[in-house]
Amino acid sequence: xxxxxxxxxxxRGSIARLTLLDGxxxxxxxxxxxxxxxxVIAPGAELRFVRPEDLWAALQAALPAAAxxxxxxxxxxxxxxxxxxxxxxTPDNPTRDDTARPLTTAEKVWPAAVLADExxxxxxxxxxxxxxxxxxxVWARLWSVVDGKLLDVRRRGGETTPVERPAGSxxxxxxxxxxxxxxxxxxxxTDLSSES
Numbered sequence: 001x002x003x004x005x006x007x008x009x010x011x012r013g014s015i016a017r018l019t020l021l022d023g024x025x026x027x028x029x030x031x032x033x034x035x036x037x038x039x040v041i042a043p044g045a046e047l048r049f050v051r052p053e054d055l056w057a058a059l060q061a062a063l064p065a066a067a068x069x070x071x072x073x074x075x076x077x078x079x080x081x082x083x084x085x086x087x088x089x090t091p092d093n094p095t096r097d098d099t100a101r102p103l104t105t106a107e108k109v110w111p112a113a114v115l116a117d118e119x120x121x122x123x124x125x126x127x128x129x130x131x132x133x134x135x136x137x138v139w140a141r142l143w144s145v146v147d148g149k150l151l152d153v154r155r156r157g158g159e160t161t162p163v164e165r166p167a168g169s170x171x172x173x174x175x176x177x178x179x180x181x182x183x184x185x186x187x188x189x190t191d192l193s194s195e196s
Contacts, residue, residue, distance in 0.1 A: 001128045001181040003174070008032070009064030009120035015041070016062045020182065024049045029062050055178075056171045064120035068150035068167045069143065073175055075168030120145045124174060128181035137184045139177040143170055 005016040011034035019026045027050055031042040050058045060070045126139040142153040144162065150169060151162035 001126070001178070001185055003124065003126040003178065003181075005059065005062070005174075006032075006123045007063050007069070007120065009066065013064070014062040016059055018055070018059075020052075020178075023052075025052055025055050025058075027055070027058055052178075056175070063122065064145075066120040066145040066148075068145050068148060069120055069122055069170055071167035071171065073168055073172035076166045076172045117146050118144050119148070122170060124170075124177075126174070126177040126181050128184040130184055137181060139180065141173065141177075 002017065002019045005014075005018075007014050007016075013032040015030040015032060017028045027048045029046040029048075032039060033042065034040075048058060056072060063069050122143040124139075124141045124143070128137040130137070144151045144153055146162075150165050150167055152165045152169065154161050154163055
């Protein structure tokens with residue numbers, strides 16, 4: 001199982017790669033920057049071994065300084081408990097609470113209109129290989145922070161749609177995806193998983 005997180009804010013960013021090895025997580029961090037209009041990866045990398053329960057704390061340092069991205073998983077649970085779900089949410093637009101109001105141009109054309117105000121973004125990919133012969137299981141997500149709000153960027157019906165989510169959702173969903181990837185690998189019988 002491995003995961004890659006690419007985070008950017010302005011002309012700076014980071015790449016974090018993590019791999020589960022013998023009950024610990026190997027975390028490899030690279031700094032990326034925009035120099036003279038070209039995105040470059042700075043020489044060198046930081047390598048750390050962390051316990052799975054300390055992973056989010058280690059990853060926070062690699063994320064942009066946006067509270068919505070860095071919040072721990074518990075923040076999303078607390079936000080969900082504090083805010084009731086409106087009765088008029090629809091699968092096509094889960095963030096709208098006024099279905100009678102027409103969509104604004106920014107809402108229709110997103111991300112072009114909204115990304116101009118983007119403070120930070122984060123792309124996450126989690127992969128698992130049950131065996132060399134079975135396909136990779138992938139979970140991918142794109143997150144954006146606009147005006148301090150966390151947006152889960154989704155593709156539906158060929159259109160890109162931002163879904164506002166509470167702070168802490170990134171950590172909670174990454175944790176969920178990693179547990180799922182570990183579960184996929186563990187489901188393979190021992191005689192198959194040892195094949196190389």
